[in-house]
Amino acid sequence: METKNIMIVGVGGQGSLLASKLLGYLLLKEGYDVKVSEVHGMSQRGGSVVTYVRFGDKVYSPIIDKGEADFIVSFEQMEAARYLPYLRENGRIVTNTQRIEPMPVITGAAAYPENLIAKLEEKGAVVDAMDCLTLAEEAGSSKAVNIVLMGRLSKYFDIPAEKWQQAIEALVPEKFRDVNLKAFELGRG
Amino acid sequence: MKELMLGNKALARGLYEAGCSVASSYPGTPSTEVTEEIAKYRDIYSEWAPNEKVAMEVAYGAALAGKRSMCAMKHVGMNVAADPMYTASYTGVNAGMVIVVADDAGMHSSQNEQDSRHHAIAAKLPMLEPSDSAEALSFAKAAYEISETYDTPVIIKMCTRIAHSQSVVETGERVCPAQKEYVRNPQKYLMTPANAIRRHPIVEARTKQLVALGNQCVIGNVRLNRIEWAEDREDPGENVANAPHPAEDGMGRVGIICDSTCYQYVKEVYGDSVDVLKIGLINPLPTTLIKDFAASVDEIWVVEELDPIIENHCKQMGLHVYGKDALPMEMEYSQNLLREAMGVDIPASVSLEEEIPARPPVMCAGCPHRGLFYTLHQKNVRVMGDIGCYTLGGAPPLFAMDNNLCMGASVSMLHGFNKACGEASEKQTVAVIGDSTFLHSGMTSLADIAYNQSNSTVIILDNSITGMTGHQQNPSTGLDIHGDPCGKIDLESLVRSMGIDRVKVVDPYDLSQCDAVLTEELAVAAPSVIISRRPCALLKTVGGRKVVHNKPLVNDPDKCVGCKACMRIGCPAISMKDKKAVIDRTQCIGCGVCRQMCKFDALVSTE
Numbered sequence: 179m180e181t182k183n184i185m186i187v188g189v190g191g192q193g194s195l196l197a198s199k200l201l202g203y204l205l206l207k208e209g210y211d212v213k214v215s216e217v218h219g220m221s222q223r224g225g226s227v228v229t230y231v232r233f234g235d236k237v238y239s240p241i242i243d244k245g246e247a248d249f250i251v252s253f254e255q256m257e258a259a260r261y262l263p264y265l266r267e268n269g270r271i272v273t274n275t276q277r278i279e280p281m282p283v284i285t286g287a288a289a290y291p292e293n294l295i296a297k298l299e300e301k302g303a304v305v306d307a308m309d310c311l312t313l314a315e316e317a318g319s320s321k322a323v324n325i326v327l328m329g330r331l332s333k334y335f336d337i338p339a340e341k342w343q344q345a346i347e348a349l350v351p352e353k354f355r356d357v358n359l360k361a362f363e364l365g366r367g
Numbered sequence: 368m369k370e371l372m373l374g375n376k377a378l379a380r381g382l383y384e385a386g387c388s389v390a391s392s393y394p395g396t397p398s399t400e401v402t403e404e405i406a407k408y409r410d411i412y413s414e415w416a417p418n419e420k421v422a423m424e425v426a427y428g429a430a431l432a433g434k435r436s437m438c439a440m441k442h443v444g445m446n447v448a449a450d451p452m453y454t455a456s457y458t459g460v461n462a463g464m465v466i467v468v469a470d471d472a473g474m475h476s477s478q479n480e481q482d483s484r485h486h487a488i489a490a491k492l493p494m495l496e497p498s499d500s501a502e503a504l505s506f507a508k509a510a511y512e513i514s515e516t517y518d519t520p521v522i523i524k525m526c527t528r529i530a531h532s533q534s535v536v537e538t539g540e541r542v543c544p545a546q547k548e549y550v551r552n553p554q555k556y557l558m559t560p561a562n563a564i565r566r567h568p569i570v571e572a573r574t575k576q577l578v579a580l581g582n583q584c585v586i587g588n589v590r591l592n593r594i595e596w597a598e599d600r601e602d603p604g605e606n607v608a609n610a611p612h613p614a615e616d617g618m619g620r621v622g623i624i625c626d627s628t629c630y631q632y633v634k635e636v637y638g639d640s641v642d643v644l645k646i647g648l649i650n651p652l653p654t655t656l657i658k659d660f661a662a663s664v665d666e667i668w669v670v671e672e673l674d675p676i677i678e679n680h681c682k683q684m685g686l687h688v689y690g691k692d693a694l695p696m697e698m699e700y701s702q703n704l705l706r707e708a709m710g711v712d713i714p715a716s717v718s719l720e721e722e723i724p725a726r727p728p729v730m731c732a733g734c735p736h737r738g739l740f741y742t743l744h745q746k747n748v749r750v751m752g753d754i755g756c757y758t759l760g761g762a763p764p765l766f767a768m769d770n771n772l773c774m775g776a777s778v779s780m781l782h783g784f785n786k787a788c789g790e791a792s793e794k795q796t797v798a799v800i801g802d803s804t805f806l807h808s809g810m811t812s813l814a815d816i817a818y819n820q821s822n823s824t825v826i827i828l829d830n831s832i833t834g835m836t837g838h839q840q841n842p843s844t845g846l847d848i849h850g851d852p853c854g855k856i857d858l859e860s861l862v863r864s865m866g867i868d869r870v871k872v873v874d875p876y877d878l879s880q881c882d883a884v885l886t887e888e889l890a891v892a893a894p895s896v897i898i899s900r901r902p903c904a905l906l907k908t909v910g911g912r913k914v915v916h917n918k919p920l921v922n923d924p925d926k927c928v929g930c931k932a933c934m935r936i937g938c939p940a941i942s943m944k945d946k947k948a949v950i951d952r953t954q955c956i957g958c959g960v961c962r963q964m965c966k967f968d969a970l971v972s973t974e
Contacts, residue, residue: 214533215528215532217527223731223759225727238634243703244716245715259719259723260723262718263718267715280724280726281729282724282727283942289724
């Protein structure tokens with residue numbers, strides 16, 4: 179199988195590491211070769227963060243380059259727009275519609291772009307946008323945005339929902355398990 | 368069992384399986400997790416040292432005593448540790464010693480992107496470069512074999528993409544070799560000139576033996592260097608010289624020599640369609656292997672990040688190679704970068720016409736540095752900066768840092784600046800340095816101020832942790848690498864004992880106190896130290912006790928006039944909506960700094 183590429187983008191501190199951990203765990207169990215690449219350190223302080231997840235028969239590069247991502251999973255809508263160049267032709271964006279203003283917008287040096295979802299679609303991206311924060315809160319924690327997104331992403335994979343749920347059970351501490359399983363279900367819709 | 372493992376964790380696993388017994392490091396991205404993972408194996412003694420030089424000397428001492436040891440650091444940390452390392456190369460070791468260094472091409476979290484391979488060449492030490500987690504694990508074992516067989520410390524060089532990428536590994540059991548006996552041997556270990564003179568030729572002979580090892584490619588069951596022949600070519604086996612000369616097959620063959628993460632990019636672009644010489648033992652380079660490989664292809668490319676180490680070696684050998692004339696010396700490589708340089712099609716991609724605002728990292732909501740930095744900005748003082756989270760204070764809207772250089776430099780730069788300019792500078796210049804950075808290498812700089820007497824004002828930002836690298840303990844926190852109680856250096860007593868009489872402690876959440884103390888200490892004609900003390904806002908416990916934050920603040924829209932005064936502190940929890948300030952309650956920890964900015968009492972507690 180040709181290598182498939184999932185990019186997870188968001189704002190430092192939003193919990194993208196758990197999402198990539200979940201995907202890595204699941205895809206390895208499915209028998210694929212997997213690579214997951216993260217960036218730690220400085221960018222975690224509220225900066226723009228990117229995680230690459232790649233899987234297939236044999237994966238070489240740990241990173242995803244422009245025009246290569248089959249999926250961009252975005253925790254924040256402006257981050258989806260920032261990484262649009264990484265999407266391949268006919269690639270899909272799964273994004274949270276939440277807006278988190280970066281410091282240049284807060285200080286007034288820049289404006290937050292409007293109508294981003296429509297603009298992404300105009301460029302040929304297939305966009306699946308949803309208010310993950312509200313769904314996460316409905317599940318019981320605003321921190322479960324990551325698992326809401328994983329729930330939605332799971333719809334586009336041939337892997338049964340139970341396998342995703344088993345992965346969540348294996349990776350999430352017991353006291354947060356129910357919240358995350360609920361978040362997954364709400365995301366999957 | 369097959370599992371997905373971070374490169375740094377796999378390296379730690381390999382060191383553990385190989386019987387590493389003593390580990391000492393100073394944290395630094397992207398190397399930190401190696402030691403954090405080592406610390407989870409309680410049959411290894413592990414510690415955070417005050418700095419990399421100390422860590423290396425501890426690891427060296429343990430190897431001398433007869434137990435396998437390690438130390439880990441980021442690339443710039445190796446500069447700090449260079450002094451012991453260069454002479455440890457002469458003395459060699461008793462039991463194996465591994466030095467882990469992690470480079471940061473692309474400067475994800477660093478002030479420069481120096482190439483650590485130069486250190487290996489200059490110190491004449493063998494250096495291994497894994498290309499994924501599985502190699503990080505196996506090279507750790509090979510490193511101890513090389514260390515003990517060739518009597519030398521061995522460097523394992525990681526880079527951000529190997530250190531912070533997860534790939535598949537298979538773990539094994541720990542095999543701990545018996546402790547070697549320590550035998551007093553001044554000719555080997557006491558580096559007086561007379562003894563060192565005799566050790567240097569031994570180092571040169573060792574390098575020749577290591578070149579032979581590189582040509583053989585294998586130590587134990589670990590393959591350090593390897594050729595992967597293209598699929599259309601018959602594998603000549605171990606004897607590369609038997610490979611058909613290109614003139615015989617007339618194919619116009621391209622061969623690529625690469626190392627580290629570049630190997631992955633080469634394979635991503637070309638798969639098995641070109642001949643690849645993958646270098647794992649980067650120093651010393653395998654001269655015969657390179658020569659034979661070169662003879663079996665028509666055109667040679669060298670693909671390596673940062674400096675042309677392999678390329679220059681090839682050129683010294685008289686080979687014609689392509690490399691840095693087409694590929695950059697700076698930043699990380701990628702598959703597209705390679706495609707573009709080597710004339711391969713790049714995948715189509717689109718982007719929006721409008722510019723997407725940047726999202727730079729910022730100081731967290733409730734960060735204790737914010738109140739102090741706002742005061743510095745208000746007073747328009749010159750700020751000699753240092754290395755840590757607080758470097759983010761140099762960004763708008765705080766602009767509270769003029770410069771930074773390396774760990775500990777703020778204090779000595781301040782002294783130099785003040786000696787050059789005298790009173791004019793002394794009254795309007797300060798140094799800011801974190802607690803961990805101060806203990807790393809700011810102490811000796813403060814000794815210079817105390818000894819050579821400049822009227823300098825040094826501010827220690829004591830947030831009770833090493834923040835930037837993800838909350839490691841340090842000698843002033845009173846806890847060890849496991850979070851257990853240990854020795855605790857009292858900063859006030861330390862500073863006073865150096866002869867600095869003026870030591871003030873301020874709460875950075877209190878803007879008027881910060882202003883008053885700064886005004887006084889800048890004016891006084893004596894060396895002074897201000898300790899700005901508040902735990903990092905992200906800490907869940909301090910000194911073993913749970914941190915309880917204040918309730919978040921809320922903006923009263925009836926009182927708020929939309930003057931944006933609260934925005935001047937650059938808190939990511941505050942934004943404007945419909946011309947009124949809005950506080951994000953998921954981020955706000957109720958530090959109250961914004962409240963002191965508001966003249967209309969609009970920001971109120973939700974207690």
